Amino acid sequence: MAKDVGILAIDIYFPPTFVQQEALEAHDGASKGKYTIGLGQDCMAFCTEVEDVISMSLTVVTSLLEKYQIDPKQIGRLEVGSETVIDKSKSIKTFLMQIFEKCGNTDIEGVDSTNACYGGTAALFNCVNWVESSSWDGRYGLVVCTDSAVYAEGPARPTGGAAAIALLVGPDAPITFESKYRGSHMSHAYDFYKPNLASEYPVVDGKLSQTCYLMALDSCYKYLCSKYERIEGKQFSMSDADYFVFHSPYNKLVQKSFARLLYNDFLRNASSVDEVAKEKLGPFSTLSSDESYQSRDLEKVSQQVAKPLYDAKVQPTTLIPKQIGNTYTASLYSALASLIHSKHTKLAGKRVVLFSYGSGLTATMFSLKLNEGQNPFSLSNIATVMNVAAKLKSRTEFPPEKFVKVLKVNEHRYGAKDFVTSKDISLLASGTYYLTEVDSMYRRFYAQKVAEKSRCDNGSLTNGQ
Amino acid sequence: MAKDVGILAIDIYFPPTFVQQEALEAHDGASKGKYTIGLGQDCMAFCTEVEDVISMSLTVVTSLLEKYQIDPKQIGRLEVGSETVIDKSKSIKTFLMQIFEKCGNTDIEGVDSTNACYGGTAALFNCVNWVESSSWDGRYGLVVCTDSAVYAEGPARPTGGAAAIALLVGPDAPITFESKYRGSHMSHAYDFYKPNLASEYPVVDGKLSQTCYLMALDSCYKYLCSKYERIEGKQFSMSDADYFVFHSPYNKLVQKSFARLLYNDFLRNASSVDEVAKEKLGPFSTLSSDESYQSRDLEKVSQQVAKPLYDAKVQPTTLIPKQIGNTYTASLYSALASLIHSKHTKLAGKRVVLFSYGSGLTATMFSLKLNEGQNPFSLSNIATVMNVAAKLKSRTEFPPEKFVKVLKVNEHRYGAKDFVTSKDISLLASGTYYLTEVDSMYRRFYAQKVAEKSRCDNGSLTNGQ
Numbered sequence: 001m002a003k004d005v006g007i008l009a010i011d012i013y014f015p016p017t018f019v020q021q022e023a024l025e026a027h028d029g030a031s032k033g034k035y036t037i038g039l040g041q042d043c044m045a046f047c048t049e050v051e052d053v054i055s056m057s058l059t060v061v062t063s064l065l066e067k068y069q070i071d072p073k074q075i076g077r078l079e080v081g082s083e084t085v086i087d088k089s090k091s092i093k094t095f096l097m098q099i100f101e102k103c104g105n106t107d108i109e110g111v112d113s114t115n116a117c118y119g120g121t122a123a124l125f126n127c128v129n130w131v132e133s134s135s136w137d138g139r140y141g142l143v144v145c146t147d148s149a150v151y152a153e154g155p156a157r158p159t160g161g162a163a164a165i166a167l168l169v170g171p172d173a174p175i176t177f178e179s180k181y182r183g184s185h186m187s188h189a190y191d192f193y194k195p196n197l198a199s200e201y202p203v204v205d206g207k208l209s210q211t212c213y214l215m216a217l218d219s220c221y222k223y224l225c226s227k228y229e230r231i232e233g234k235q236f237s238m239s240d241a242d243y244f245v246f247h248s249p250y251n252k253l254v255q256k257s258f259a260r261l262l263y264n265d266f267l268r269n270a271s272s273v274d275e276v277a278k279e280k281l282g283p284f285s286t287l288s289s290d291e292s293y294q295s296r297d298l299e300k301v302s303q304q305v306a307k308p309l310y311d312a313k314v315q316p317t318t319l320i321p322k323q324i325g326n327t328y329t330a331s332l333y334s335a336l337a338s339l340i341h342s343k344h345t346k347l348a349g350k351r352v353v354l355f356s357y358g359s360g361l362t363a364t365m366f367s368l369k370l371n372e373g374q375n376p377f378s379l380s381n382i383a384t385v386m387n388v389a390a391k392l393k394s395r396t397e398f399p400p401e402k403f404v405k406v407l408k409v410n411e412h413r414y415g416a417k418d419f420v421t422s423k424d425i426s427l428l429a430s431g432t433y434y435l436t437e438v439d440s441m442y443r444r445f446y447a448q449k450v451a452e453k454s455r456c457d458n459g460s461l462t463n464g465q
Numbered sequence: 466m467a468k469d470v471g472i473l474a475i476d477i478y479f480p481p482t483f484v485q486q487e488a489l490e491a492h493d494g495a496s497k498g499k500y501t502i503g504l505g506q507d508c509m510a511f512c513t514e515v516e517d518v519i520s521m522s523l524t525v526v527t528s529l530l531e532k533y534q535i536d537p538k539q540i541g542r543l544e545v546g547s548e549t550v551i552d553k554s555k556s557i558k559t560f561l562m563q564i565f566e567k568c569g570n571t572d573i574e575g576v577d578s579t580n581a582c583y584g585g586t587a588a589l590f591n592c593v594n595w596v597e598s599s600s601w602d603g604r605y606g607l608v609v610c611t612d613s614a615v616y617a618e619g620p621a622r623p624t625g626g627a628a629a630i631a632l633l634v635g636p637d638a639p640i641t642f643e644s645k646y647r648g649s650h651m652s653h654a655y656d657f658y659k660p661n662l663a664s665e666y667p668v669v670d671g672k673l674s675q676t677c678y679l680m681a682l683d684s685c686y687k688y689l690c691s692k693y694e695r696i697e698g699k700q701f702s703m704s705d706a707d708y709f710v711f712h713s714p715y716n717k718l719v720q721k722s723f724a725r726l727l728y729n730d731f732l733r734n735a736s737s738v739d740e741v742a743k744e745k746l747g748p749f750s751t752l753s754s755d756e757s758y759q760s761r762d763l764e765k766v767s768q769q770v771a772k773p774l775y776d777a778k779v780q781p782t783t784l785i786p787k788q789i790g791n792t793y794t795a796s797l798y799s800a801l802a803s804l805i806h807s808k809h810t811k812l813a814g815k816r817v818v819l820f821s822y823g824s825g826l827t828a829t830m831f832s833l834k835l836n837e838g839q840n841p842f843s844l845s846n847i848a849t850v851m852n853v854a855a856k857l858k859s860r861t862e863f864p865p866e867k868f869v870k871v872l873k874v875n876e877h878r879y880g881a882k883d884f885v886t887s888k889d890i891s892l893l894a895s896g897t898y899y900l901t902e903v904d905s906m907y908r909r910f911y912a913q914k915v916a917e918k919s920r921c922d923n924g925s926l927t928n929g930q
Contacts, residue, residue, distance in 0.1 A: 083554045087660050088553075095653055112576050116554045122574075193907070313524070358576075360559040362559065441668065
């Protein structure tokens with residue numbers, strides 16, 4: 001069996017267009033700090049009419065292959081996690097095949113995985129399992145998480161975002177799976193769903209979704225701890241992981257989640273909870289589960305108690321989600337990317353525990369072990385390739401009025417046919433794919449903004465037959 | 466690593482309501498034989514307003530667990546293949562969690578896999594890989610293929626169908642994967658897709674889809690042969706497999722596909738093609754690929770030449786697809802179920818080659834090895850449990866007028882909210898789940914038709930939170 005299977009390489013793409021949460025607060029007539037402190041968000045990325053989940057995934061896959069110098073023929077499996085449905089039958093993966101077909105590689109397994117924000121994690125697990133299975137043919141797996149999160153006008157609108165992340169999977173990786181330390185919690189819930197098929201917007205019960213998230217977190221942590229304890233013969237606590245990476249719809253929920261883990265450790269009488277913390281949490285030891293999810297006091301006290309640990313174990317994972325917003329399937333991996341961006345030289349030997357959540361609901365907590373790796377598959381090279389600081393810096397801010405106009409255009413275009421886009425690519429970086437046209441048969445056409453250095457290469461993608 | 470991983474158990478469910486293709490021909494004013502001989506179909510199953518892909522999958526999973534006496538706690542992975550979208554975010558898998566939650570099992574990995582009719586195969590491969598991976602926790606995997614295929618009025622309407630199939634996956638199986646003999650062909654095509662999000666009906670180019678199917682078949686067969694030859698050091702031909710099982714949208718395409726494989730063997734100068742066949746196919750040896758897909762003469766001659774082999778290697782796989790129609794993700798496995806139904810006592814030691822196709826497009830040809838197995842996981846018990854003959858016999862025929870009315874009702878109900886169904890379950894067998902209501906928040910409610918013997922058990926499913 002292949003050894004040390006995991007993530008070899010990462011690239012991230014997000015649109016170069018964003019809105020400031022502070023400006024959006026004012027525009028929406030929300031109280032000052034409602035989005036920036038209440039949600040804990042700084043900015044929100046969004047697709048203009050020339051970008052969508054397909055163009056973003058074409059961009060990030062092309063970029064990853066190029067920057068890590070991977071021959072497209074070396075890819076044996078390609079799968080996509082997304083909850084942004086453009087076609088109900090044809091997978092996003094088949095659009096990405098255009099990149100591989102032109103190199104003569106059509107023997108690539110994998111399709112799209114779907115359940116809300118969890119699809120990317122499902123795709124990643126599938127890819128890792130493939131490399132460990134007897135079906136593996138020695139080539140790389142490639143996982144793409146791509147989503148555009150948009151909400152109808154109202155309280156959920158500031159929790160949108162957009163990004164695509166590509167993860168290369170194979171043996172001898174710098175980011176490996178501790179596959180036995182894993183707990184899932186899956187159940188039937190209606191916290192966030194998309195039953196209105198003609199609309200891009202979800203039906204969402206924000207309060208219920210937060211409770212579902214925290215319940216799933218508790219359950220997954222319980223499973224992970226009990227599996228760890230069965231295998232290692234000792235208790236697991238927060239002290240046993242160096243970093244915690246959460247699915248990050250908005251930063252405030254990440255803060256609450258980490259505090260919730262501390263409360264779990266307190267109830268389990270784990271060594272991670274010191275005497276001062278025990279004393280502060282004492283009054284909450286007899287709450288029922290339901291009461292504990294509703295208690296504002298517990299929320300406040302546990303976050304206060306968890307603050308120093310949060311700063312050490314979670315804060316380094318929060319940059320990108322706070323800057324680009326909720327990116328659904330890409331959210332958890334944009335938090336992981338933030339950690340690598342901010343700490344890459346100090347991560348060798350560290351354990352990172354991740355919590356993936358998708359409404360409806362599906363959730364898994366799992367553990368990764370990091371090592372420096374070898375170029376091009378090293379943590380430091382991943383940080384260099386992702387180039388997060390420069391990408392964030394080169395973005396263009398849209399005032400809220402212009403952002404709302406963009407959303408209106410996209411609303412009308414969603415599910416529509418027979419239109420051409422503005423083809424305005426002035427804000428896109430070289431190499432970015434963009435939507436040019438949807439014809440009368442709903443067929444979608446994309447082109448690539450040609451890089452200065454490779455103008456000879458015709459960037460347009462021909463259509464499937 | 467777990468050994469002899471594969472399919473341990475199968476159950477199949479299809480609606481008890483069907484229309485005769487012969488009657489539909491007359492109703493549609495089509496020429497006599499257009500659907501029965503031209504398409505090669507006998508009957509078509511369809512869901513009335515009380516059934517859908519969720520109810521069918523609840524029915525088949527409950528039935529499989531009960532009939533093979535599997536404790537729901539023994540399931541560690543559950544995934545669904547489907548292209549019938551009821552919600553764009555919440556997976557069908559989460560609806561199925563209701564069965565497991567009430568037994569206290571929420572630690573079950575897996576979500577939905579999507580790309581047209583291929584999603585079930587993707588889910589099956591994922592499940593097998595999981596059992597072979599380091600993440601396997603010793604429990605069973607369960608794969609569900611569920612689809613309702615309906616088409617707008619017109620030439621594609623008789624190619625509908627409906628069914629759900631459940632496949633239990635684990636080690637020491639009677640149906641094991643020869644995982645190294647596998648070839649995939651995936652590319653970007655618009656042969657059949659569902660871009661009109663508000664409609665249940667696809668956009669389909671029948672002629673293009675057939676050519677895509679045959680091109681993918683050629684490509685997958687080429688890959689499978691070359692992999693076999695690299696490993697075994699000898700040529701692979703049709704003689705090396707006892708049965709060929711095809712994705713079966715309509716039987717005529719299955720006949721054409723098998724003949725196409727023979728034509729491939731002829732071009733490869735394989736031992737499976739005798740002198741008489743060589744002589745008959747001789748005139749077609751210089752056709753270009755494109756010409757060969759268009760040539761009616763080649764189609765006719767190759768089918769004629771292949772007829773005796775078709776009767777032996779394919780005909781035993783055709784019963785259910787001809788009786789219930791195209792069931793998308795369930796189609797290939799309903800053909801496999803037909804083989805086990807008709808030949809179960811004679812299958813030990815046999816090799817079965819399967820071809821899975823999903824428009825858009827994704828396709829894989831793969832190989833299974835069969836052994837009798839041990840009860841309850843034996844081929845003969847699978848045949849007994851599936852009880853195909855009795856299920857087909859107990860169905861109720863609807864005249865075309867009534868069938869069209871049902872489709873009209875379903876058309877209005879698709880994506881709708883705030884309605885109750887007729888709750889008319891007179892035609893459903895005991896144990897069948899059915900849709901009772903979709904509330905004003907689009908939440909769906911199902912109940913189970915209580916079996917005479919277990920009236921004490923309240924069959925209704927409570928809703929997720």
